[in-house]
Amino acid sequence: MRNHIAAALVLGSAVLFSAGAHAQAVKTQDGILVNSAGMTLYTFDKDAGGKSACNDQCAKVWPPVTAPADAKPMGDLTVITRDDGSKQWAHKGKPVYLYAKDTKPGDKTGDNFKEVWHVIKP
Secondary structure, three states: OHHHHHHHHHHHHHHHHHOOOOOOOEEEEOOEEEEOOOOEOEEEOOOEOOEOOOOOHHHHHOOEOEOOOOOOOEOOEEEEEOOOOOEEEEEOOEEOEOOOOOOOOOOOOOOOHHHOEEEOOO
16 A cells, blocks of 8 residues: 555656656655656755745755746645745645755765755655
8 A cells, every 4th residue: 555655646746747847757766756867855844834944045055846837736746936936846845955966866965964954755
Protein backbone atom coordinates (compact mmCIF):
# COMPACT_ATOMS: atom_id res chain seq x y z
CA MET A 1 0.00 0.00 0.00
CA ARG A 2 2.78 2.40 0.94
CA ASN A 3 4.49 1.83 -2.43
CA HIS A 4 1.21 2.58 -4.22
CA ILE A 5 0.82 5.85 -2.35
CA ALA A 6 4.42 6.82 -3.09
CA ALA A 7 3.97 5.92 -6.76
CA ALA A 8 0.81 8.04 -6.97
CA LEU A 9 2.59 10.95 -5.28
CA VAL A 10 5.50 10.75 -7.70
CA LEU A 11 3.21 10.44 -10.72
CA GLY A 12 1.24 13.44 -9.53
CA SER A 13 4.47 15.33 -8.92
CA ALA A 14 5.76 14.63 -12.40
CA VAL A 15 2.52 15.82 -13.94
CA LEU A 16 2.37 18.96 -11.81
CA PHE A 17 5.92 20.07 -12.27
CA SER A 18 5.90 19.43 -16.00
CA ALA A 19 2.96 21.71 -16.76
CA GLY A 20 3.56 25.18 -18.16
CA ALA A 21 6.44 27.20 -19.50
CA HIS A 22 8.69 26.69 -16.48
CA ALA A 23 8.75 22.90 -16.71
CA GLN A 24 10.25 21.28 -13.62
CA ALA A 25 9.47 17.55 -13.84
CA VAL A 26 9.85 15.85 -10.47
CA LYS A 27 10.55 12.25 -9.62
CA THR A 28 11.70 10.19 -6.69
CA GLN A 29 15.30 9.07 -6.90
CA ASP A 30 17.07 7.19 -4.10
CA GLY A 31 14.21 8.04 -1.72
CA ILE A 32 14.18 11.82 -2.28
CA LEU A 33 12.47 14.23 -4.66
CA VAL A 34 14.58 15.57 -7.52
CA ASN A 35 13.82 17.73 -10.56
CA SER A 36 14.01 16.57 -14.19
CA ALA A 37 17.78 17.16 -14.18
CA GLY A 38 18.19 14.94 -11.11
CA MET A 39 18.92 17.88 -8.81
CA THR A 40 17.83 17.47 -5.20
CA LEU A 41 14.83 19.43 -3.90
CA TYR A 42 14.74 20.96 -0.41
CA THR A 43 12.46 22.56 2.18
CA PHE A 44 13.33 25.24 4.75
CA ASP A 45 12.22 24.93 8.40
CA LYS A 46 11.73 28.70 8.73
CA ASP A 47 8.99 28.71 6.06
CA ALA A 48 5.54 28.68 7.66
CA GLY A 49 1.92 28.98 6.66
CA GLY A 50 2.60 28.42 2.96
CA LYS A 51 4.90 31.45 2.85
CA SER A 52 8.57 31.56 1.84
CA ALA A 53 10.99 33.06 4.35
CA CYS A 54 13.84 32.74 1.82
CA ASN A 55 14.09 35.89 -0.28
CA ASP A 56 16.78 38.19 -1.70
CA GLN A 57 20.28 36.82 -0.86
CA CYS A 58 18.82 33.60 0.52
CA ALA A 59 17.00 32.93 -2.76
CA LYS A 60 20.27 33.29 -4.68
CA VAL A 61 21.76 30.39 -2.72
CA TRP A 62 18.47 28.49 -2.44
CA PRO A 63 16.63 29.19 -5.72
CA PRO A 64 12.87 28.69 -5.46
CA VAL A 65 11.37 26.05 -7.74
CA THR A 66 9.06 28.26 -9.78
CA ALA A 67 5.61 27.26 -10.94
CA PRO A 68 3.73 28.55 -13.98
CA ALA A 69 0.85 30.95 -13.33
CA ASP A 70 -1.69 28.27 -14.31
CA ALA A 71 -0.23 25.52 -12.07
CA LYS A 72 -2.79 23.42 -10.20
CA PRO A 73 -2.31 21.63 -6.85
CA MET A 74 -2.24 17.83 -6.82
CA GLY A 75 -1.70 15.54 -3.85
CA ASP A 76 1.03 16.89 -1.57
CA LEU A 77 2.06 19.50 -4.14
CA THR A 78 0.59 22.98 -4.07
CA VAL A 79 1.52 26.45 -5.31
CA ILE A 80 2.33 29.47 -3.15
CA THR A 81 2.76 33.11 -4.11
CA ARG A 82 6.11 34.63 -3.15
CA ASP A 83 6.56 38.20 -1.86
CA ASP A 84 7.57 39.31 -5.38
CA GLY A 85 4.34 37.86 -6.84
CA SER A 86 6.00 34.87 -8.54
CA LYS A 87 4.63 31.37 -8.04
CA GLN A 88 6.56 28.60 -6.29
CA TRP A 89 5.87 24.91 -5.82
CA ALA A 90 5.30 23.68 -2.26
CA HIS A 91 5.37 20.14 -0.86
CA LYS A 92 3.01 19.55 2.08
CA GLY A 93 2.69 23.32 2.38
CA LYS A 94 6.46 23.94 2.50
CA PRO A 95 7.98 25.90 -0.42
CA VAL A 96 10.41 23.87 -2.57
CA TYR A 97 13.98 24.96 -3.40
CA LEU A 98 17.17 23.89 -5.15
CA TYR A 99 20.63 24.47 -3.62
CA ALA A 100 23.15 26.45 -5.67
CA LYS A 101 26.09 24.45 -4.30
CA ASP A 102 24.69 21.15 -5.57
CA THR A 103 26.69 20.89 -8.79
CA LYS A 104 25.63 17.54 -10.20
CA PRO A 105 22.59 15.25 -10.12
CA GLY A 106 22.32 13.36 -6.87
CA ASP A 107 24.25 15.93 -4.80
CA LYS A 108 22.62 16.51 -1.40
CA THR A 109 25.14 18.94 0.04
CA GLY A 110 22.40 21.19 1.42
CA ASP A 111 20.76 18.46 3.51
CA ASN A 112 20.58 19.57 7.15
CA PHE A 113 22.45 22.80 6.31
CA LYS A 114 22.40 24.89 9.50
CA GLU A 115 19.91 22.26 10.71
CA VAL A 116 17.07 24.05 8.86
CA TRP A 117 17.35 22.86 5.22
CA HIS A 118 16.24 19.32 4.35
CA VAL A 119 15.91 17.10 1.31
CA ILE A 120 12.30 16.22 0.52
CA LYS A 121 11.45 12.59 1.23
CA PRO A 122 8.02 11.61 -0.10
